[in-house]
Amino acid sequence: MDFRQYLAGQQKRVDAELDRLVPPETAPPETIHRAMRYSLFAGGKRIRPLLCLEAARCVAGPAEGAVAAACSLELIHTYSLIHDDLPALDNDDYRRGKLTCHKMFGEAMAILAGDALLTLAFRVLATLDGVSDQARVRMIAELSEASGTAGGMIGGQVADLEGEGRPPTAALLESIHRAKTGALLRASVRLGAIHGGADAGQYQALSAYGEHIGLAFQIVDDVLDVEQSSEALGKTAGKDAQQRKITFPAVYGLAESKRMARQEWEKAGQALDGFGERAQRLRELAELIVSRTA
Amino acid sequence: MDFRQYLAGQQKRVDAELDRLVPPETAPPETIHRAMRYSLFAGGKRIRPLLCLEAARCVAGPAEGAVAAACSLELIHTYSLIHDDLPALDNDDYRRGKLTCHKMFGEAMAILAGDALLTLAFRVLATLDGVSDQARVRMIAELSEASGTAGGMIGGQVADLEGEGRPPTAALLESIHRAKTGALLRASVRLGAIHGGADAGQYQALSAYGEHIGLAFQIVDDVLDVEQSSEALGKTAGKDAQQRKITFPAVYGLAESKRMARQEWEKAGQALDGFGERAQRLRELAELIVSRTA
Numbered sequence: 001m002d003f004r005q006y007l008a009g010q011q012k013r014v015d016a017e018l019d020r021l022v023p024p025e026t027a028p029p030e031t032i033h034r035a036m037r038y039s040l041f042a043g044g045k046r047i048r049p050l051l052c053l054e055a056a057r058c059v060a061g062p063a064e065g066a067v068a069a070a071c072s073l074e075l076i077h078t079y080s081l082i083h084d085d086l087p088a089l090d091n092d093d094y095r096r097g098k099l100t101c102h103k104m105f106g107e108a109m110a111i112l113a114g115d116a117l118l119t120l121a122f123r124v125l126a127t128l129d130g131v132s133d134q135a136r137v138r139m140i141a142e143l144s145e146a147s148g149t150a151g152g153m154i155g156g157q158v159a160d161l162e163g164e165g166r167p168p169t170a171a172l173l174e175s176i177h178r179a180k181t182g183a184l185l186r187a188s189v190r191l192g193a194i195h196g197g198a199d200a201g202q203y204q205a206l207s208a209y210g211e212h213i214g215l216a217f218q219i220v221d222d223v224l225d226v227e228q229s230s231e232a233l234g235k236t237a238g239k240d241a242q243q244r245k246i247t248f249p250a251v252y253g254l255a256e257s258k259r260m261a262r263q264e265w266e267k268a269g270q271a272l273d274g275f276g277e278r279a280q281r282l283r284e285l286a287e288l289i290v291s292r293t294a
Numbered sequence: 295m296d297f298r299q300y301l302a303g304q305q306k307r308v309d310a311e312l313d314r315l316v317p318p319e320t321a322p323p324e325t326i327h328r329a330m331r332y333s334l335f336a337g338g339k340r341i342r343p344l345l346c347l348e349a350a351r352c353v354a355g356p357a358e359g360a361v362a363a364a365c366s367l368e369l370i371h372t373y374s375l376i377h378d379d380l381p382a383l384d385n386d387d388y389r390r391g392k393l394t395c396h397k398m399f400g401e402a403m404a405i406l407a408g409d410a411l412l413t414l415a416f417r418v419l420a421t422l423d424g425v426s427d428q429a430r431v432r433m434i435a436e437l438s439e440a441s442g443t444a445g446g447m448i449g450g451q452v453a454d455l456e457g458e459g460r461p462p463t464a465a466l467l468e469s470i471h472r473a474k475t476g477a478l479l480r481a482s483v484r485l486g487a488i489h490g491g492a493d494a495g496q497y498q499a500l501s502a503y504g505e506h507i508g509l510a511f512q513i514v515d516d517v518l519d520v521e522q523s524s525e526a527l528g529k530t531a532g533k534d535a536q537q538r539k540i541t542f543p544a545v546y547g548l549a550e551s552k553r554m555a556r557q558e559w560e561k562a563g564q565a566l567d568g569f570g571e572r573a574q575r576l577r578e579l580a581e582l583i584v585s586r587t588a
Binding site for chain 1: 317321323325326330373382400401403410413414417419420421427428430431434435438439442444446452453455456
């Protein structure tokens with residue numbers, strides 16, 4: 001199966017599972033379930049769930065049961081987008097070409113919908129079928145750490161907000177991005193590794209892969225914000241410079257940033273050497289991440 | 295030891311554990327840890343942690359290890375207060391006589407501090423010492439359900455917001471309050487019961503106790519909003535009527551509401567009959583809940 005077909009199939013699988021995990025729009029209180037679903041099904045590429053599923057496959061072969069675990073990552077990712085878009089934070093009206101959650105449902109509902117998706121992510125992991133309690137607990141610990149303040153997503157978001165207007169240094173840049181996007185991308189492969197029963201070596205190799213694609217992902221994000229139009233991105237372009245954010249292009253320039261993204265992509269591929277053919281889809285996902293245009 | 299001394303001692307114990315669980319104000323990014331701690335140590339009575347500790351004691355005797363589990367409830371409770379106080383929701387400037395989190399740290403930081411406390415609650419349970427993975431998973435499942443949209447705290451909050459201005463019916467009132475405050479109070483005793491290794495009968499009895507005090511708690515809250523001054527409450531009084539909320543006094547009148555609170559308190563006590571003397575503190579906590587004046 002070619003990569004595009006594979007991608008479409010897996011995204012459909014993840015979407016079907018998300019649909020199963022989130023209460024229907026008809027379940028009271030209806031409004032919040034509508035708001036949660038609106039943002040969850042707004043056309044996300046499901047990169048984090050796919051990383052989780054493919055990491056599980058690397059260690060355990062086709063991992064049918066891992067799809068719910070994979071969805072927990074999309075729940076966290078979506079909550080973070082809803083809250084980031086709020087007027088008090090990035091104040092974005094559009095995301096993926098659609099109105100943001102608070103523009104559709106109001107700020108109160110957007111705040112609560114984010115809270116609800118975050119809460120649901122942990123519920124999904126706690127009630128996961130077909131794995132041991134020990135695996136569930138490890139996944140929950142990893143996901144909460146990756147989403148938290150100390151080196152995790154929220155910590156990166158705060159450092160990013162506070163970094164606005166500060167002199168852009170390489171050290172500050174790296175620490176922000178490792179936390180803000182890197183931690184959750186690494187957690188995505190780690191959850192798959194835990195689900196698949198990875199040994200210490202496999203876990204480490206997949207973690208290294210996750211770290212390199214995490215960095216590559218963020219570099220590309222920063223480059224796209226400079227080079228692409230708002231229309232192509234489906235969100236407001238050029239906001240980084242406007243808000244004086246610390247970005248890779250600001251620190252290294254555009255050409256060097258692109259070279260760095262390629263380098264991280266290469267290192268990600270090398271980390272997978274021990275898995276041979278089984279890691280083919282993870283290599284393709286890494287390629288997708290560095291070559292994306294939106 | 296008399297009840298006041300006991301209360302002060304236990305609150306101190308919970309505060310010391312919360313201090314251990316939340317990153318210090320000096321840990322980067324400092325601002326969010328300051329914001330989290332500001333709201334967490336703003337003078338809460340620690341009712342939920344105490345319910346958890348006492349439920350554990352009922353089934354297992356002095357439960358030293360349960361204090362971290364107890365703290366997870368205060369983390370959830372505090373996050374919910376921070377988000378509820380935001381301008382888009384209840385728009386409160388004061389809480390417990392102090393400025394609310396967003397008034398002190400700005401809206402962006404208050405949103406993120408709430409997210410961080412919510413995330414930390416699950417991390418605390420996933421890394422709990424001295425219990426089985428099975429118990430950890432059960433506690434996480436219970437806490438996430440009690441905090442979620444389907445009959446949980448967020449669901450109650452949404453129903454409450456949407457109920458403003460609707461005809462106040464008894465059925466709507468009860469469903470809102472069971473979810474909004476009742477679910478987390480019931481979860482407090484349930485986490486203690488799970489931690490202590492309760493059998494099915496003990497778990498059910500403690501759950502019943504939790505449901506009755508949950509309802510009593512909310513009735514008293516509604517009554518206080520009518521009868522007390524803002525100064526005594528440490529927050530804006532009379533907001534329920536102003537926002538046309540569905541409350542017990544609005545549906546039943548003040549006198550009948552007070553009688554109902556007493557009745558729930560009695561039923562809570564009856565649910566504890568099987569525990570004898572061991573449940574003395576839980577009876578006193580129920581008394582504290584119905585007789586509080588702020």
